[in-house]
Amino acid sequence: MSVHAAPAEIASLDTRFADLDLADRLSLAASLGRAVFTTSLGIEDQVITAAIGTHRLPITVSTLETGRLFHETVDLIAETEGRYNISIERFRPQQDAIDAYAARYGLNGFYDSIEARHACCHVRKLIPLAAALSGAEVWITGLRRGQSGNRAATPFVAFDTERNLLKVNPLADWDLETIKAHVDAQAIPVNALHGRGYPSIGCEPCTRAIKPGEPERAGRWWWENDEKRECGLHVPDNTHGTPAARNAAQPGPVSLATENGCR
Ligand code: SF4
Numbered sequence: 656m657s658v659h660a661a662p663a664e665i666a667s668l669d670t671r672f673a674d675l676d677l678a679d680r681l682s683l684a685a686s687l688g689r690a691v692f693t694t695s696l697g698i699e700d701q702v703i704t705a706a707i708g709t710h711r712l713p714i715t716v717s718t719l720e721t722g723r724l725f726h727e728t729v730d731l732i733a734e735t736e737g738r739y740n741i742s743i744e745r746f747r748p749q750q751d752a753i754d755a756y757a758a759r760y761g762l763n764g765f766y767d768s769i770e771a772r773h774a775c776c777h778v779r780k781l782i783p784l785a786a787a788l789s790g791a792e793v794w795i796t797g798l799r800r801g802q803s804g805n806r807a808a809t810p811f812v813a814f815d816t817e818r819n820l821l822k823v824n825p826l827a828d829w830d831l832e833t834i835k836a837h838v839d840a841q842a843i844p845v846n847a848l849h850g851r852g853y854p855s856i857g858c859e860p861c862t863r864a865i866k867p868g869e870p871e872r873a874g875r876w877w878w879e880n881d882e883k884r885e886c887g888l889h890v891p892d893n894t895h896g897t898p899a900a901r902n903a904a905q906p907g908p909v910s911l912a913t914e915n916g917c918r
Contacts, residue, residue: 660821665814672811672825677702678710680811680825681795687821688792690714693784693888694743696731697856698834698845699797699826705843708739714795717744717787721779722753723858727847734844746783753778763860766878772861779858784888791820798824801831802855803872831871 660668672680681703684690692707692714694700707714718732732743756764756778765772788794800809815822826834831854838845848856852864854871865874 660814662814665812665821669811669813672823673828677706677825678712680823681706681710681712681714684793684795684812684821684823684825685713687823689790690793690795690823691788691791692716692795693787694718694797695857696728696735696846697797698838698849698854699799699829701731701735701843701845702829702834702837702841703795703797703825704735704741704743705739705841708741715744715791716741717746719780719783719787720745720747721783721858722748723779723860725846725848725856725859725862728856731844731846738844744787746787748779748783752782765861769879772876772879780888788818788820793821793823794818795823795825797826799826799829799831799834801829801871803870 672683675683690713692700692703694704694716696718704716706712707716720729720732732745735741736743756762756774760767760771760774765775794815798806798809800807809824809827811825811827812821812823814820829837837843846853846856852866853862853874854865855875856862857875861876863874863877865871
C-alpha cells in the first residue's frame with residue numbers, strides 16, 4: 656500500500672486492524688512501510704514495546720528524552736532495552752533552543768501561560784518528534800480511546816496529512832483494565848509511578864498523581880483547562896499556541912511542516 660492511501664483504503668485498512676490481535680496489528684503496520692513507534696514508557700507503550708521485542712518485529716522504537724522526565728521513566732528505558740534485547744533511540748531537545756526558551760519565559764515558564772507551555776512542548780517534544788519520524792512512513796502510537804475525551808474517536812489507522820505518513824494506533828480499542836491484565840500476564844516492566852497514582856506520565860514538572868475517580872489524564876498540565884491538555888504530538892498544529900510563541904523559543908524560524916504530531 657502506498658502511504659498516500661485514499662480514504663476508502665484507509666477505512667478498509669482500519670477494518671482489517673479491528674479483527675487482529677496486537678502482534679498481528681503491529682505486523683500489518685510494519686508491512687505498510689518504514690515503521691517507527693514512539694514510546695513515552697507509559698503502560699500502553701510498554702505493551703507495544705513488549706510485543707515488538709517479543710516478536711522481533713521490524714519496527715524502530717524511539718523515545719523523546721525531554722530533559723524533564725521522572726528518573727523512574729529514564730531508568731525504565733534501559734530496563735526495557737535489556738528485557739527485550741532491543742535498542743530504544745533517544746531524541747533530545749537542542750540546547751540552544753532550550754536556552755532561548757529559558758531566556759524568554761524562564762526555565763519553568765510553562766506554568767505562567769498556555770503560550771509558554773506550548774512553546775516548551777514545542778522545543779522539548781515536537782522538534783525531537785520530527786527528528787524521530789524523519790523518513791518514517793508509518794507512525795505507531797499507544798493512543799487509546801479511553802484515555803480522554805480528546806481521544807474518544809481514535810481510529811486504528813489514519814493518514815496524517817501534516818506529517819505525510821500513516822498513523823497507526825494498535826491499542827485504540829483496549830481499555831485500561833485489559834492493558835493491566837496483559838501487563839500482569841506477560842510480566843511486562845512498567846513505570847513504578849503507575850502504582851503511585853500516575854496513570855499517565857509525562858514530564859515531571861507537568862505531571863501529578865490523580866485522585867480516585869478522576870480521568871486518566873487529569874494529572875497532566877492540571878493547571879490548564881481540560882480541552883487544552885495535549886502537548887501537541889497528537890493534535891493539529893493550530894492548537895499549539897501562536898507562531899510567535901513558537902518562534903520565540905527557537906534559535907531560527909520554525910518550519911510548520913515539522914512540528915505537528917504526547918503522551
Ligand atoms: S510537558 Fe512540561 S516540561 Fe515537558 S515539554 Fe511540555 S511544558 Fe515542557
